[in-house]
Amino acid sequence: MTSPGNNQGQPPADNPQASVPKQYSFLWLSAAIFLMVLWLQENRQPHLQELAYSDFKSAVVNEQIAEITLKEDNITGRFTDRGKASFRTDTGERDSEGFHTVRPPIADDSLLPLLEDHGVTIRALPTGLTWWQELIRGFLPWLLLLALMFWFWGAAQKRIAPGGLFDFGRSKARRARKETSTTTLEDVAGIESAKRDIAEIIDFLKSPDKYRALGAVMPKGVLLVGPPGTGKTLLARAIAGEAEVPFFSISASEFIEMFVGVGAARVRDLFLEARKEAPALIFIDELDAVGRSRGAGLGGGHDEREQTLNQILTEMDGFEAHENVLVLSATNRPDVLDSALLRPGRFDRTITLDRPHRDAREAILNVHVRKVPLAGDVNLAQLAGRTIGLSGADLKNLVNEAALTAARENLNSVNAHCFDVAHDRIVLGQERDSRLSPAEREVVAYHECGHAIMAYYMPKADPLTKVTIIPHGVAMGVTEQTPREDHYHLTESYLKDRIKVMLGGRSAEKIIYGEVSTGAQNDLKEATTLIRRMIGQWGMSEKIGPLGLSIGEEHVFLGREMGLPREFSEKMAELIDTEIQAQLVALEKATLEFLTEHRRQLELLTKAVLEKETLSLEEVGEVIESEKKRKTA
Incomplete structure (x- = not known):
């Protein structure tokens, strides 16, 4: 059952990723030049025929060799005209000016006399490398390795600190300018009281003398508090568009790094930049990322987050008076913020943004x-x-x-x-295709119609809107209720009727099939949570009395792990559990009795929803009222 229940980017030049492609291009260009030099070195030599050593000696005897060059065991040389014609005919290879062969490792003392006897010109090259070649061969691999290491180190450094190693403690705040901002207060609707407070602050920044003449001092900090999606960041963007002063925007998580002290350094740099251009505005989004209460974690008072928070406190209310810098922050968890942040002199004003009426x-x-x-x-x-x-x-x-x-x-x-x-x-969720068998589809129909009949009849429950057995999201069927008006205070009768609607699906299955399915898991979870709050937090139980206990809240188990004392005894906990069970059983019994009395309407409504899959409030009313008329006739 379902009831209905917003960074400006840095300029491209400041993007640390922008320099990486240039570095890659330089690396690939250097590699290409190196390969081209090797290719030219390889291909500048003329083509040489490969001769066997025995064929080479035979060619010398036949006076087909004009000259040779000796370098260690390698022999290269040039044919005579007779040799050219002979080797082209015998081997079938293309015409070539020279040849190449290798002397065997066994010493051949007869080679030099043989060459001299047949008038072959003999040249010899030194066997070792020159001093500069030896230098290159020894140091070039190490130079390349060091260059590669420095390149990777520089690339990693630019990813972490775009401005270099000495820029690591610089603030990452983005500056918004009025001429580039497209959001104004006209784009913010539904929070008129917050807009009046913000307009007053903007007016103070524009004309501070009017307020100072009356002895008024601008607040040092304004905290925007509200659930997600209620317009906190949007309001900050509107201030950036309206204010005629520099506006620095940053998320609190951007202060934190793996190195201790970096966050505090970035806070100092941010306030330094803001004071240089005062009057100025600083917006810190999601303040709870660094502003949580100190001393509650495992890191004591020396971890990075708490050092960052201490620096924020010092900058907002230190030895120097920053009367021309206003800090604007947003959070949806004001309950976890450190009390030092919320005292006058730091965040002087709190603007609450609630869900719109x-x-x-x-x-x-x-x-x-x-x-x-x-x-x-x-x-x-x-x-x-x-x-x-x-x-x-x-x-x-x-x-x-x-x-x-x-x-x-x-x-x-x-x-x-x-x-x-x-x-x-x-x-309701994204509509999706159903893969249920006819029997499972019927179970879902009875379940949803049980919700629908209870929502239709319960006087305090939210009015029924529609019932469908088309799967939406993770639900196999949905019964939608729409409140008549916004609820700010919930009565006991309303809450009990709401729980009866939640139990209607399970009760319908029990009446029709004599057993229940797993489809009521979410209904039971919501009903148990709601009855636990009614008994333990809202005092809606005669046996427990008017007590407000910290049960059913998000961080109870965390508090127990940290050794915080529980607000009630084991006996009281047992009594609360017993009362929760008793009230849920009583509400289920009342739901079963009501649906048993209206079983015929349940069956007719189920038949109709199996045919049409979705029924509106009017169609549900037609089925129920027609059966009531037939029964009274």
Whole structure:
């Protein structure tokens, strides 16, 4: 069952990867020149016929050899005219001026007299290399090896520190300029109170004398807090587009490296650059990457992250007054931030961004559809009412998915059907093909119709929207509910009706088949989590009483591993578990009784959903109301 529940890049010249192809080109060019020199050295010699040593001595006797050159055991020489004709005829090889042969290792004392007797000119070359050749042969391999090592070292250094080894501690912050920024406050909708706070800060940067005349001091830090997708980074981009001061943007994780002290050095360099161009703005995204509470980890107070945090604290409130540098940060985990960051004098102001309400969602949709051609049947106000729980990023994705659907169907404009498809894709998941057997398909139908009937009848539950047995995402079937309005306070009756809807699928299987399947795994997990919070955190149990205990939270087990004391005893834990079990059993019993009473409607609704696969609220109502009329007739 499913209920509906944003870096500017560096310029190419600063990219460390840009220099690597140039280095590769230089290496390949050097190798090509070296191979070409070898090829020329090899091919500058004329073609020489290979002669056997015995044939060579016979040619000397027959006066077919004009001259020879001796170099160790190698003999090269030139034929006489008679020798040319003879060897061309006898061997069939092409005409050649010379020949080559090798003396056998056994000494031949008769060779020199034989050559002199037949008038052969004899030349000899020195057997060793010259001093410069020996120098090259000895040192060239080592020079090549050292050059290769230095090249790899330089390439790795540029990947880590683009500016070189001495640039390792430089800040990686990107500077945004007003003339290049395309986002302004007009592109930010649904967070009007946050925009007013930001507009005041921008006005202070533009005309500080107006505020100083009244004794006002600009905040040193502004912390943007909110769930993912609520517009924290978008708001920072809008500030970069609106402010007429330098704007430095960086992610907190970019401070951290494997070497201790690098993060603190980068923080110092960032604030130094900002002070040089003050007044200036610094935006640190995902502050919790370095701003977590100190002393809670295994690294003590000397690890890289805590040194970086200490440097941020010092720069924001050190011995020097940085009154013209404002630090803007964003996080979705303010609960894990160090208390020293949040005190006045550091982050003086906190701006909370929550998921948008209905009017805010409509305003956000109006911003994102500016460049989208809409059909006449699109009602943004109605669409805003259907998207309760979606963040600003979700709504942007909704509009984009609708436009993609229209393009896929070759439409000239985006109509309401495209938004319906996009909504189902985001809320329910991607529709996929079913590979279920008829029997499994029937089980899924009964399961989803059990959810649907409970959602249809429970007075406090979120209204039913549709029920489908078409698989979406990882679910084999989906029952969609849409709240009537945004919920800020949840009552006990609402939560119990919600749990009954969750248990409706499992209860329907038990009534029809006498047993349950694994399809209720997620329903049981959500129901158990919700009832645990009701009992332990929200005081919705007569036996436990009005206690708010730290149970059902994300970091309970981590706290126990770190040796932190638990807030309640083992006896209380046992009592809580017993109460959770008792309430879940009671709610399941009530659900079973209700579905047993409405079994005929369950069977008819299942038959209808097996035929059509998807039923809207109106179609579900027709099936249920027709059976009620037949029963009362």
